[in-house]
Amino acid sequence: MAVLVTGGAGYIGSHAVLALKRKGFDTVIVDNLQTGHGGAVSSDDHFYKGSLHDGEFLDQVFTNHKIDAVIHFAASSLVGESVQNPLKYYENNVGGAISLLQAMERHGVKKLVFSSTAATYGEPESDLLTEEDTVSPTNPYGETKLAVEKMLKWSSEAYGIHSIALRYFNVAGADPEGLRGEDHDPETHLIPIILQVALGQRDHISIFGTDYATPDGTCIRDYIHVSDLVDAHLLALEKLESDPETTVFNLGNGQGFSVKEVIDTARKVTGHDIPAKEEARRAGDPAKLVASAEKARIILKWNPVYTNLHDIIESAWKWHEAHPHGYDQETRKGD
Ligand SMILES: NC(=O)c1ccc[n+]([C@@H]2O[C@H](COP(=O)([O-])OP(=O)(O)OC[C@H]3O[C@@H](n4cnc5c(N)ncnc54)[C@H](O)[C@@H]3O)[C@@H](O)[C@H]2O)c1
């Protein structure tokens, strides 16, 4: 029995594949490499290059392998881009999930773990967001993820496809053994951009907005290490095995850091100056997103290891120093 990982050549998906294999699972990867990398796939992986939108392609994958469960990472996932091009997000995230669920239904696969997001909440009504808080996204990306969560609820009732949606807060860091890391092109995420400045690949980091209602005026986010994050997926698979209830969990560290605090911490980690320029707000950004992950800690028995921002940035820095051009120089498979 294998776990199908959609988006398994992407940042988080490739770390999940490693974690699954380290636990002895057989894995199958589906990815169209629109933002993923052949270099993030091992030569011995079952890798299918193609799109979720292609039902016949998915049928082939589900026919070739006995798939027991799916972890669905494949999506478009940039807040700012989603405001500029919302239909791309509805097409890829909602359309892709529909096509995947239809294929699962055709092939009798009943377990799904879904990458959802803190962006489903919108402007928070409380300091620590729980799964009970109001969901009211401030950007199309969050809307599409919320739409999929709702589809999953109805698909559970109608087709018996049970799922766990994991609402990630801001994911950062790299595989502790250095085998995978974060490489987006163009990079838009705060921590890797800061590290590109430290590497001398950019002159400065832009701080998007200094007039938010936060202590230093910059946005606050809850950063979570990718290894801790993927561990929760394995626990979610176990939970679906023993108790197939469709539900949602937050994944974060419960501690918020402002953009300025992240830059300061990166200066300490890297020993570089990292010049910063204050600029206008980026559309779609809520002021503050910090998780209560109590539900995951209690029910999934999830116990994150990297609870310190310094350690998370240090782990990302090690990968960036070792791979200053990301996966570019590395062997690609499946191109
Ligand atoms: N990075 C974060 O901080 C964060 C936070 C919350 C949620 N998420 C979610 O986690 C998931 C993974 O994010 P990531 O940062 O690894 O992004 P990523 O862009 O690195 O990975 C996404 C992968 O999916 C593939 N893909 C996209 N559309 C596809 C399609 N139609 N068919 C086949 N493959 C397709 C891409 O090629 C890529 O390899 C996404 O669903 C994202 O919304 C990420």
Ligand SMILES: O=c1ccn([C@@H]2O[C@H](COP(=O)(O)OP(=O)(O)O[C@H]3O[C@H](CO)[C@@H](O)[C@H](O)[C@H]3O)[C@@H](O)[C@H]2O)c(=O)[nH]1
């Ligand atoms: O050059 C930059 C890049 C980002 N930021 C700010 O840094 C914060 C974090 O931004 P970023 O790293 O782009 O992450 P988010 O926009 O918070 O979104 C990430 O985190 C979400 C969960 O909170 C996920 O759903 C998204 O997929 C993922 O991209 C935001 O306030 C940005 O405005 C800057 O000030 N300068």
